Amino acid sequence: MALIVHKYGGTSMGSTERIRNVAKRVAKWARAGHQMVVVPSAMSGETNRLLGLAKELAPATPGAGHYRELDMLASTGEQASSALLAIALQAEGLEAVSYAGWQVQVKTDSAYTKARIESIDDERVRADLDAGRVVVITGFQGVDEGGNITTLGRGGSDTSAVAIAAALKAHECLTFTDVDGVYTTDPRVEPDARRLKTVSFEEMLEMASLGSKVLQIRSVEFAGKYKVPLRVLSSFTPWDIDIEEEAKSGTLITFEEDENMEKAVVSGIAFNRDEAKISVLGVPDKPGIAYHILGAVADANIEVDVIIQNLSKDGRTDFSFTVHRNDYARAVDLLKDKVLPTLGAADIVGDTKICKVSIVGIGMRSHVGVASKMFRVLSEEGINIQMISTSEIKTSVVIDEKYMELAVRALHKAFDLDQPTA
Amino acid sequence: MALIVHKYGGTSMGSTERIRNVAKRVAKWARAGHQMVVVPSAMSGETNRLLGLAKELAPATPGAGHYRELDMLASTGEQASSALLAIALQAEGLEAVSYAGWQVQVKTDSAYTKARIESIDDERVRADLDAGRVVVITGFQGVDEGGNITTLGRGGSDTSAVAIAAALKAHECLTFTDVDGVYTTDPRVEPDARRLKTVSFEEMLEMASLGSKVLQIRSVEFAGKYKVPLRVLSSFTPWDIDIEEEAKSGTLITFEEDENMEKAVVSGIAFNRDEAKISVLGVPDKPGIAYHILGAVADANIEVDVIIQNLSKDGRTDFSFTVHRNDYARAVDLLKDKVLPTLGAADIVGDTKICKVSIVGIGMRSHVGVASKMFRVLSEEGINIQMISTSEIKTSVVIDEKYMELAVRALHKAFDLDQPTA
Numbered sequence: 001m002a003l004i005v006h007k008y009g010g011t012s013m014g015s016t017e018r019i020r021n022v023a024k025r026v027a028k029w030a031r032a033g034h035q036m037v038v039v040p041s042a043m044s045g046e047t048n049r050l051l052g053l054a055k056e057l058a059p060a061t062p063g064a065g066h067y068r069e070l071d072m073l074a075s076t077g078e079q080a081s082s083a084l085l086a087i088a089l090q091a092e093g094l095e096a097v098s099y100a101g102w103q104v105q106v107k108t109d110s111a112y113t114k115a116r117i118e119s120i121d122d123e124r125v126r127a128d129l130d131a132g133r134v135v136v137i138t139g140f141q142g143v144d145e146g147g148n149i150t151t152l153g154r155g156g157s158d159t160s161a162v163a164i165a166a167a168l169k170a171h172e173c174l175t176f177t178d179v180d181g182v183y184t185t186d187p188r189v190e191p192d193a194r195r196l197k198t199v200s201f202e203e204m205l206e207m208a209s210l211g212s213k214v215l216q217i218r219s220v221e222f223a224g225k226y227k228v229p230l231r232v233l234s235s236f237t238p239w240d241i242d243i244e245e246e247a248k249s250g251t252l253i254t255f256e257e258d259e260n261m262e263k264a265v266v267s268g269i270a271f272n273r274d275e276a277k278i279s280v281l282g283v284p285d286k287p288g289i290a291y292h293i294l295g296a297v298a299d300a301n302i303e304v305d306v307i308i309q310n311l312s313k314d315g316r317t318d319f320s321f322t323v324h325r326n327d328y329a330r331a332v333d334l335l336k337d338k339v340l341p342t343l344g345a346a347d348i349v350g351d352t353k354i355c356k357v358s359i360v361g362i363g364m365r366s367h368v369g370v371a372s373k374m375f376r377v378l379s380e381e382g383i384n385i386q387m388i389s390t391s392e393i394k395t396s397v398v399i400d401e402k403y404m405e406l407a408v409r410a411l412h413k414a415f416d417l418d419q420p421t422a
Numbered sequence: 423m424a425l426i427v428h429k430y431g432g433t434s435m436g437s438t439e440r441i442r443n444v445a446k447r448v449a450k451w452a453r454a455g456h457q458m459v460v461v462p463s464a465m466s467g468e469t470n471r472l473l474g475l476a477k478e479l480a481p482a483t484p485g486a487g488h489y490r491e492l493d494m495l496a497s498t499g500e501q502a503s504s505a506l507l508a509i510a511l512q513a514e515g516l517e518a519v520s521y522a523g524w525q526v527q528v529k530t531d532s533a534y535t536k537a538r539i540e541s542i543d544d545e546r547v548r549a550d551l552d553a554g555r556v557v558v559i560t561g562f563q564g565v566d567e568g569g570n571i572t573t574l575g576r577g578g579s580d581t582s583a584v585a586i587a588a589a590l591k592a593h594e595c596l597t598f599t600d601v602d603g604v605y606t607t608d609p610r611v612e613p614d615a616r617r618l619k620t621v622s623f624e625e626m627l628e629m630a631s632l633g634s635k636v637l638q639i640r641s642v643e644f645a646g647k648y649k650v651p652l653r654v655l656s657s658f659t660p661w662d663i664d665i666e667e668e669a670k671s672g673t674l675i676t677f678e679e680d681e682n683m684e685k686a687v688v689s690g691i692a693f694n695r696d697e698a699k700i701s702v703l704g705v706p707d708k709p710g711i712a713y714h715i716l717g718a719v720a721d722a723n724i725e726v727d728v729i730i731q732n733l734s735k736d737g738r739t740d741f742s743f744t745v746h747r748n749d750y751a752r753a754v755d756l757l758k759d760k761v762l763p764t765l766g767a768a769d770i771v772g773d774t775k776i777c778k779v780s781i782v783g784i785g786m787r788s789h790v791g792v793a794s795k796m797f798r799v800l801s802e803e804g805i806n807i808q809m810i811s812t813s814e815i816k817t818s819v820v821i822d823e824k825y826m827e828l829a830v831r832a833l834h835k836a837f838d839l840d841q842p843t844a
Contacts, residue, residue, distance in 0.1 A: 016478040023479075053506055056438040057445075059513040066512055072520050073505035076498035083495035084475055090488055091481040098494050102524070103569055147525055 001033040002171035003129065007139065007161035010044035011178050012235040013081045016088075019043075023088035025176075025239040026134060030094055032243050035129040037168065039139040039161040040085050042077025050074055067112035071141070071151045074113075075101070078138040078157070086136045097128055098136040101149070106142035106160065108150045115150035117142060117159065117222075120167035137164055155216030162219045166226035173228050174250075175215065176235035181251035182207065182214055184417035185269040189408045192418035196267060198252045201230075203267045206360045206394045220253065227255040265363035265370055266415040269408050270394075272356045275305060276328035277386065277398060279320040280335065282346025285312040289343065293319055296339050302327040306356065306389040306398055316346075320387060322398060328352055354386065355404040358396040359411060371395040377414040383407055423455040424593035425551065429561065429583035432466035433600050434657040435503045438510075441465075445510035447598075447661040448556060452516055454665050457551040459590065461561045461583040462507050464499025472496055489534035493563070493573045496535075497523070500560040500579070508558045519550055520558040523571070528564035528582065530572045537572035539564060539581065539644075542589035559586055577638030584641045588648035595650050596672075597637065598657035603673035604629065604636055606839035607691040611830050614840035618689060620674045623652075625689045628782045628816045642675065649677040687785035687792055688837040691830050692816075694778045697727060698750035699808065699820060701742040702757065704768025707734040711765065715741055718761050724749040728778065728811040728820055738768075742809060744820060750774055776808065777826040780818040781833060793817040799836040805829055 006029070008022050022040070030036045050073050058066065082098040089096035101108075105121035128135045139157025142150050152159050158175060165173035181195040182204065199207070201224035205217065214232055223230040233250025283289050294304055307321040323331050328350060335348045364370045374395055378385060383406065387398035399407060412418060428451070430444050444462070452458045472495050480488065504520040511518035527543035550557045561579025564572050574581050580597060587595035603617040604626065621629070623646035627639065636654055645652040655672025705711050716726055729743040745753050750772060757770045786792045796817055800807060805828065809820035821829060834840060 016475055019479060050502060053438055053502075054509050057441060057506055057510040057513055059515075063512055065517060065519060066509065069505045069508045069512070069518075069520060072508070072522070073502055076502045076505075079501075080472060080475075080495055080498045083491045083498075084479055086491045086494070087476050087488065088479040090485060090491070091479055093481075095487060096491075097487060098491060100494070100571075149522075 001035075003035040003037070003168055004029060005037045005039065005161055005165040005168070005170045005173040007039045007157060007173065007175045008041065008235060009157070009175075009177055010041040010046070012176055013040050013042070013085070014044040016084070019081070019084055019088050020091075021239045022085060022235070023092050026089060027092040027094055028239065028243055030134055036134045037125065037129070037164060037170070038085060038134065038136045039157060039164060040078065040081045040136065041139050041157040043081050043084075046077040046080070047074055050077060068148055071112045071115075071149050074151050075138070075141040075149045078140045082136045082138045086134075089134050089136070094134050095132060096134040096136060098138070099124070100138050101141040101160075102143035102147070104137055106137075106163070108142035108144055108152070110144040110146065110148065110150065112148075112150055114153040115142060115144070117152070117163045120163055122167045125164075125168065152218075155219070158216040158219035159222055162222040162226070162228050162230060165228045165230075166222065170228065172231055173223070174231045174233060175219075177214060177232060178234070178236065179214055179232070180234035180237075180249070181232050182253075182268070184267065185408055185412050186271070189271070189405050190269075190412045190418075192412065194417060194420065196251050198254050199267055200362045201253050201255050202393055203360050203362050204253045206358070206391075207268060207270055215253075223253060224255050229254065265367045266359045266361035266417065267363075268360050269411050269415075269417065270358045270360055271404055271408055272358075273401065273404065274325050275322040275354065275356055275398070276325045276350060276352040277320060277322050277354050278328070278331055278335065278348065278350045279318055280339070280343070280345050280348055281318050282316045283319050284344055285315055285317045289317075289319065292343055293335070293339055294321070296334060297321075297323070297331055300330065300334055302331050302334075306387050306396065308387050308389075322354070322356070322387070325352055353401045354398050355401045356396050356398050357404065357407045357411070358394050359415065360394045362393050364395070365392050373414065374411060377410050378407055381406055381410050423457075425457040425459070425590055426451060427459045427461065427583055427587040427590070427592045427595040429461045429579060429595065429597045430463065430657060431579070431599055432463040432468075434598055435462050435464070435507070436466040438506070441503070441506055441510050442513075443661045444507060444657070445514050448511060449514040449516055450662065450665055452556055458556045459547065459551070459586060459592070460507060460556065460558045461579060461586060462500065462503045462558065463561050463579040465503050468499040468502070469496055472499060490570055493534045493537075493571050496573050497560070497563040497571045500562045504558045504560045508556075511556050511558070516556050517554060518556040518558060520560070521546070522560050523563040523582075524565035524569070526559055528559075528585070530564035530566055530574070532566040532568065532570065532572065534570075534572055536575040537564060537566070539574070539585045542585055544589045547586075547590065574640075577641075580638040580641035581644055584644040584648070584650050584652060587650045587652075588644065592650065594653055595645070596653045596655060597641075599636060599654060600656070600658065601636055601654070602656035602659075602671070603654055604675075604690070606689065607830055607834050608693070611693070611827050612691075612834045612840075614834065616839060616842065618673050620676050621689055622784045623675050623677050624815055625782050625784050626675045628780070628813075629690060629692050637675075645675060646677055651676065687789045688781045688783035688839065689785075690782050691833050691837075691839065692780045692782055693826055693830055694780075695823065695826065696747050697744040697776065697778055697820075698747045698772060698774040699742060699744050699776050700750070700753055700757065700770065700772045701740055702761070702765070702767050702770055703740050704738045705741050706766055707737055707739045711739075711741065714765055715757070715761055716743070718756060719743075719745070719753055722752065722756055724753050724756075728809050728818065730809050730811075744776070744778070744809070747774055775823045776820050777823045778818050778820050779826065779829045779833065780816050781837065782816045784815050786817070787814050795836065796833060799832050800829060803828055803832050
């Protein structure tokens with residue numbers, strides 16, 4: 001008998017039939033004696049429909065106040081789905097009440113369309129829970145100091161659910177999605193990929209930032225910061241599966257140092273095909289060149305990921321970095337127009353046919369030789385490494401795009417990720 | 423240079439193209455130097471769509487909390503259309519901000535789905551107006567003392583607009599609809615019907631209660647109570663018509679006693695085909711029979727309109743009244759089952775093929791002979807009057823349905839309503 005938060009995504013809320021299934025699943029948990037808080041997303045397609053209408057009306061260059069109105073607009077999707085879910089819960093014979101973000105004081109800053117949660121007042125929700133009600137709270141939105149509605153950006157309902165779980169000191173936050181957990185790698189690339197029963201929130205952060213789309217990265221940060229046990233599980237299992245079984249399904253994202261010695265050093269293989277590589281060749285090797293090059297790129301609002309600078313030779317060096325593939329052409333033009341002339345570099349070359357493959361694992365912190373094993377495995381497969389980037393819990397390499405699947409499968413096997421763990 | 427409230431119905435907000443036209447019309451008024459507050463309805467069809475989803479999910483017998491959730495749901499339609507209008511106004515180069523009912527403290531009671539406005543805090547709106555912003559306020563909704571969202575019932579946006587105009591002491595509230603004003607009678611029945619330039623709010627109340635659907639009756643009550651000048655005009659004129667012309671168009675509902683001696687005694691002919699007549703025949707004429715009959719009807723939640731009791735003859739009388747046609751069968755069954763046996767009446771007879779025709783005019787109060795002129799005109803047309811009901815500003819007759827058009831046209835002509843007034 002615990003306080004449990006359920007979060008359901010837009011697909012799970014996509015029709016009245018699906019909303020009815022969500023209500024039945026929540027009712028099962030409530031009848032098992034749990035105090036239930038549910039955070040639903042808008043019905044799938046609804047947010048896009050609303051923002052599409054806004055786009056038809058918006059001026060070419062939106063001025064002051066535009067983003068405030070977008071949030072007024074977009075927040076209605078979650079308010080509607082929350083009310084519908086409360087109605088469906090009532091049809092299951094439960095007492096249920098829905099609240100918009102402002103009604104339970106989900107306080108955020110005023111950064112419209114990408115606000116950050118600052119605090120949540122749990123008083124009203126606790127009173128309802130104590131009175132035996134299921135409480136539905138809109139995801140994705142809050143209210144700022146001035147009483148304006150804000151939204152948290154795409155995927156913000158994940159963050160709402162975790163923040164609400166943190167405020168209520170919930171036993172666990174269950175995020176129901178269209179996947180049944182976090183995998184050692186994408187099963188479409190490696191059929192032997194296994195679901196992880198647990199993953200540390202730091203590993204999950206790396207997975208998320210490396211392109212795994214299971215959870216919004218901010219929700220994982222929040223879970224880590226407030227130590228909210230967060231479980232990812234499938235909303236496509238029948239609603240009436242055994243609750244004990246369901247409570248153990250999916251992947252649990254933990255925030256405690258794993259004391260389990262059997263835990264694998266590497267937890268998963270992530271990959272990302274969305275980047276492109278740019279090299280500035282023959283740069284005079286003198287202080288300030290990194291700033292000279294990357295400052296110009298940053299000024300154009302282009303995000304840079306992996307950066308390497310080769311050893312200098314004859315007073316000149318090559319400087320390489322990766323950007324999102326969508327920014328590639330703009331970045332190359334910018335460098336040719338503004339940086340090449342003033343820097344005295346020889347040339348700008350680029351490559352969009354690359355990919356980034358990463359091994360992720362909290363165990364890497366204390367294990368030497370993990371990175372070198374990765375390089376050996378790739379070398380044995382004849383894969384040339386173009387760039388390397390490392391952190392405490394991941395090692396990433398940039399390689400030719402055509403070797404991506406081969407690299408992922410070889411690494412998955414080499415680090416025994418296809419073997420069941422205890 | 424005045425403070426003006428515009429209200430736009432769902433049809434006027436029905437597409438982004440129409441919302442753009444509303445924005446252009448409001449911008450025209452703002453550029454003429456007026457302080458503008460706009461109250462839009464939800465986009466046409468949206469409220470029905472939302473309530474349709476709720477109906478699919480709702481239990482057969484909705485329990486506690488159901489109507490609260492319906493209001494959470496339905497209120498999103500106006501919030502979305504308000505935000506879209508603010509975005510469209512910004513696209514016209516204006517500063518604009520939209521507020522939901524709770525944000526400007528449109529305080530109501532807690533009667534979900536049919537709440538009544540209790541107060542509006544004008545502070546925030548005034549600050550925006552003084553800063554040169556156009557303020558968009560959601561119609562149809564408010565917030566109760568407990569911070570729950572409420573709605574005012576169908577057509578509630580009219581009431582919202584008038585209440586907001588009252589709170590802000592607006593110069594005028596302009597209600598843009600799909601008709602261009604209030605007519606002396608329905609032009610589909612009498613092609614010579616004329617648009618009234620002004621009509622008193624008491625006359626408008628009678629018109630509204632007699633089936634004219636131009637304005638929700640509560641908005642007229644509100645306008646009368648708070649003396650808000652209320653104008654009904656068309657939203658289908660081109661947005662760029664001359665503002666001086668537009669400001670004088672439509673029909674102005676006034677709250678001041680009309681000092682104009684040229685004003686006609688009768689302002690309009692209203693009619694209603696939705697009623698049915700029921701007669702209880704041979705009722706023993708003793709105290710309490712009206713209560714005995716109508717009490718039973720009222721207990722069954724059936725509303726009664728016109729009531730007459732014939733002169734007694736041989737200690738027995740006939741008692742007749744009208745109900746809404748939808749309630750007719752139920753009322754007759756009820757009377758036959760419960761009232762006939764205990765009352766000792768002879769029979770219950772009824773007629774659904776009747777209609778009610780009324781002459782309405784504030785001038786009737788001080789003019790004798792208006793009602794008798796009505797009866798003479800009908801008599802000259804060979805129309806038999808079945809029932810009569812009078813009030814200070816209207817006289818209604820119940821007649822055979824087949825004479826309705828004839829009666830309306832004859833009265834319209836007899837009271838010179840086809841003649842232009844000064």
